Structures are given as C-alpha cells and as structure tokens.
Amino acid sequence: MVIIYGTITEYMGTAYTGRGIAHKYDTLIATAEQTLLVKAPPTNSVSDLLNEATTYFIKRGFDVDRFHNPVDVDRIDAIFVSAFGLFILQSSHPVALEPTEFGGRHRVISFYDTFDENKLQAQTTDLKKIAEESDLQRTKLLQAMTNAIHIHEEKEALNIPRVMWKEHDELLESLKVELFGTMKLHKKSTVAHRIAGSLAPGGSRDYLPSITSRVKRRILMKGLSGTGKSTMLKTLGKEAEQRGIDVQYGWCGLDPNSVDLLLFPELSVCLFDATLPHEYDPERPGDEILDLVSLVAENAEAEEAVQEIEGRYKEKIMDGIGYMHAFAQSESKLRDVMDKAIDRKRFEEKAKQFWACIHE
Numbered sequence: 001m002v003i004i005y006g007t008i009t010e011y012m013g014t015a016y017t018g019r020g021i022a023h024k025y026d027t028l029i030a031t032a033e034q035t036l037l038v039k040a041p042p043t044n045s046v047s048d049l050l051n052e053a054t055t056y057f058i059k060r061g062f063d064v065d066r067f068h069n070p071v072d073v074d075r076i077d078a079i080f081v082s083a084f085g086l087f088i089l090q091s092s093h094p095v096a097l098e099p100t101e102f103g104g105r106h107r108v109i110s111f112y113d114t115f116d117e118n119k120l121q122a123q124t125t126d127l128k129k130i131a132e133e134s135d136l137q138r139t140k141l142l143q144a145m146t147n148a149i150h151i152h153e154e155k156e157a158l159n160i161p162r163v164m165w166k167e168h169d170e171l172l173e174s175l176k177v178e179l180f181g182t183m184k185l186h187k188k189s190t191v192a193h194r195i196a197g198s199l200a201p202g203g204s205r206d207y208l209p210s211i212t213s214r215v216k217r218r219i220l221m222k223g224l225s226g227t228g229k230s231t232m233l234k235t236l237g238k239e240a241e242q243r244g245i246d247v248q249y250g251w252c253g254l255d256p257n258s259v260d261l262l263l264f265p266e267l268s269v270c271l272f273d274a275t276l277p278h279e280y281d282p283e284r285p286g287d288e289i290l291d292l293v294s295l296v297a298e299n300a301e302a303e304e305a306v307q308e309i310e311g312r313y314k315e316k317i318m319d320g321i322g323y324m325h326a327f328a329q330s331e332s333k334l335r336d337v338m339d340k341a342i343d344r345k346r347f348e349e350k351a352k353q354f355w356a357c358i359h360e
Contacts (some may be wrong), residue, residue, distance in 0.1 A: 006058035010210040013067030013077040015198035015253040018149025022256035024193040033085030040111035046090045050076040070198035071328045119341035134330035141323035148316035156226030162297045185244030196250035201328040204277035220274035223292030230258040
C-alpha cells in the first residue's frame with residue numbers, strides 16, 4: 001500500500017516590525033470557511049495541540065500551512081488546512097483577535113478555565129514581575145525596530161534618485177510579458193497574504209526555502225534599498241490578479257507595508273527579495289537572478305553616505321536582537337509558570353472539544 005502524506009509549508013505568524021507587531025491572520029479569517037479561535041494565556045500546551053493537529057492532517061494527505069511565533073520559532077500559533085478552508089488560531093497572545101461571525105463560520109474554545117487558580121495565586125508575585133519584564137523588553141524591541149526602519153528610510157532616500165526608472169519600468173513591462181503573455185483566466189484570482197520572516201532571538205529568520213520548495217522557477221531579486229523591489233512585486237501581483245491568476249504575497253518582517261515575495265502557484269513561479277537580511281543565491285535548477293543593482297547610477301558621495309547609514313542601521317538591528325532575546329527569555333519563563341498551573345484533567349477534557357471541532 002502506498003501512503004501519500006500531505007506537505008507542511010512554514011510561515012511566520014507574526015513579525016516584530018518597525019511599525020509594531022504585524023500579522024496577516026485577519027486576511028485568513030476573512031477567507032477561511034471555518035475558523036477555530038483558541039483562547040488561552042501564554043502557554044506551550046496550545047502549540048503542542050496545533051502540532052498534533054498538523055500531524056493528523058498531513059498523515060491523511062492534506063497540506064498544512066503552519067505559522068510560527070518569532071519569539072520562539074519552535075512554537076506554533078496557527079495552522080491552515082486549505083482543503084477544508086480550516087484556520088485554527090491561538091488568538092489571545094501576542095495578537096488578540098475575536099470572532100465576528102460567532103455561531104457561524106467562527107468558533108471559540110477557551111482554555112482559561114483549565115488553569116488551577118490556587119496555583120496561579122501562589123505565583124502572583126512572580127507572574128507580575130515576569131510580565132512587567134516581558135512588557136519592558138517588548139517595548140524596547142519595538143522602539144529599536146522603529147529606529148531601524150527610520151534609518152532604513154534614509155538609505156532609500158539616497159538611492160531612489162539614483163535609479164534609472166525608465167529602464168526599471170521597461171524591465172517591469174518585459175517581466176509582465178514573459179510571465180503572463182496573453183494569459184487571462186476566466187475566474188477570480190485567489191489572493192493570499194503571508195509573512196515570510198521576522199526578527200527572532202538569533203537574528204533574522206525566514207521560511208523562504210519552505211515556501212518555495214515546490215516551485216519550479218525561482219527569480220531571486222538583487223537590489224539596493226529603495227530601488228523598487230517591493231513596488232515591482234506589488235505591480236506584478238496586481239497584474240496577475242486582473243488576469244485571474246492566483247497570487248500569494250509575502251510581506252516584509254521589517255516594514256509590513258513592503259512585499260518581499262510573490263508566488264504564482266498555478267505558474268510554479270516565485271519572485272523574492274534575495275538581499276540581506278534574507279540573502280540567497282541560485283542553488284538549484286530553475287533559479288535565476290533579477291539584477292536591479294545595475295539600474296542604479298554610480299555616485300561615490302551617495303555610496304559613502306549609504307555606508308555610514310548602514311553602520312547605524314546594523315547597530316539598531318543588533319539592539320533589536322538583544323531586546324528580542326531578553327523578551328524571549330521572559331516569555332519562556334511566563335509560559336513555564338503558566339504550564340505548571342494547568343489542571344491536566346480539565347485540559348484534556350477541553351482538548352477533546354478541540355478535536356471534536358476538527359472532526360466535524
């Protein structure tokens with residue numbers, strides 16, 4: 001007997017960016033046929049349940065999108081099973097989301113009542129101190145990322161006037177022709193939004209290898225900050241949408257308004273920003289480089305200024321990594337204390353409700 005398992009595609013669920021904590025869960029909730037919102041305080045146990053659910057589906061041949069928490073990339077905050085349009089989300093921490101179609105497409109399971117209140121009260125002082133430290137480090141982290149994005153914008157401001165925009169636009173038009181030709185599908189485009197990566201305790205972390213693992217053609221974009229990579233991806237994405245071609249946007253982990261990745265599943269083509277902090281080079285058949293660096297005019301004075309800015313930018317990112325590490329340690333302590341207060345009998349009873357929702 002041949003057993004065919006489903007596949008797992010990894011994504012970052014949230015990102016700690018220069019504009020706050022970003023996510024695309026709202027777009028998944030809006031398009032999913034069924035959403036199960038799991039409510040719980042910080043705990044490792046819900047992540048364990050989501051991993052068990054992932055295993056359940058892939059063993060039955062269904063593909064799963066799995067969303068990681070950047071504070072602890074081994075922890076899972078959500079899964080999406082496209083075959084059923086089923087989205088399961090830990091929706092209390094770090095992003096609090098509520099059902100808007102309660103009793104319809106949205107269901108809620110709360111694990112708050114599975115915790116022993118007497119055990120929690122005995123740990124009140126420790127929990128308060130840990131939570132305060134966690135809040136402090138998160139605030140410092142987000143401020144460092146805000147400072148970093150402002151410095152990054154300085155680089156963009158120096159590079160934008162140097163771009164040969166006429167040649168840039170010609171390259172964009174040639175890409176439209178090459179990728180889409182005269183193709184126009186008689187259906188509405190399915191549009192998905194994901195976050196490909198984020199700052200994590202060890203530095204920048206992305207899931208580009210997983211996202212592109214089944215793509216035949218990968219176009220690796222090489223270009224300086226401000227040279228139109230995100231604009232090009234957005235334009236190509238909108239062109240595909242107008243032609244009825246399915247599109248997946250991968251949004252940036254530093255600036256959530258920028259696109260780092262564009263995937264056309266039906267064409268088996270993916271374009272992505274392959275420059276730092278997520279630097280990639282061609283490594284398999286079907287990989288090619290899209291060179292945008294050559295579209296930037298040389299200017300020694302501007303390049304020297306960019307180098308100085310780059311030094312300040314890296315310093316702020318290093319600050320962010322340090323604060324992220326401290327934040328992750330506090331969050332880990334918080335989860336450990338909460339996990340020790342779980343009433344396992346009550347938790348297992350609630351877990352049965354969780355599985356009942358999945359089996360329906």
